[in-house]
Amino acid sequence: MHSILGCNHPTFALPWRTLLPYLVALHLLHLGSAQLNVVAPSLHVTAIVGQDVVLRCHLSPCKDAWSSDIRWIQHRSSGLVHHYQNGIDLEQMEEYKGRTELLRDGLSDGILDLRITAVRSTDSGSYICTVEDGDNYAEAVVDLEVSDPFSQIVHPWKVALAVVITLLVASFVVSIVFLHRKRAAQSRELSESFQAFPPPKSL
Structure with missing residues (x-):
């Protein structure tokens, strides 16, 4: 046994063939821990025409999302319901203008909730919550069901x-x-x- 690190930190001088598997394992663990996941509730979100509704979505594990590219997309048309990037709200579909808000209070905790005000019956459907952070990308689907008791x-x-x-x-x-x-x-x-x-x- 002899020291190869200096500063009186003794260690074993392992051959590279023995050390290489350990380095590969550590690299894979690092990649796994850096993986981005988006989680959405499994149950349908329900609302009545005219109400405000919040579509919930969050990162897992918890991660600051302030600098992420966050998009809420209408699954039916693939149109942008809300687009947030680096603290700025960008362009969106005409029918949602002035009716959506990304709730920024939770961004530092990885919460990506979107509020839609005065929902319409045409808002019913699936919404895709996507997050892009560097080379990482993840998405989840939230289902919204809007009912109109006066349109039977x-x-x-x-x-x-x-x-x-x-x-x-x-x-x-x-x-x-x-x-x-x-x-x-x-x-x-x-x-x-x-x-x-x-x-x-x-x-």
């Missing part, structure tokens, strides 16, 4: 039934009003006839 399909027979019921109710109300006025008129006539022809006085 109305069947023609339902419309016809509603019209018939409305007409019946209207006819009933008109009949009641007519009978009430008729009775009031009859009472008034009787009262006037009594005043005009009072009954004879008994002897």
Whole structure:
């Protein structure tokens, strides 16, 4: 045993053939630890038309994403819903302009959440969250389902039934009003006839 590092740090002088596998293993471990992963919730995100919704996504393991290239892409059209790079929001699809915001408070912790305001029924679908950092790239998919309780399909027979019921109710109300006025008129006539022809006085 002799020192090859100096500074009184003794070590074994291993031949290169023995040392090489260790160096390769260390290199592979380093590559594995530097791998970029994006994680998204497995459940659908649901919202009602007009609400604000947050699409969640984060890096794993946790890593500062301030200097990353982050894109949220509409899967259906492959259009850019939101594009962030080095602290700047870049161009996006016309239909999402003014309606999206990358929540930057979580970027230092690798959180890539995107808020969409006043969601529309056309916003339903899958969104791809992509992150590019140097030579590393990763993505995950988030599904959004937007419902509109006021846009249910109305069947023609339902419309016809509603019209018939409305007409019946209207006819009933008109009949009641007519009978009430008729009775009031009859009472008034009787009262006037009594005043005009009072009954004879008994002897």
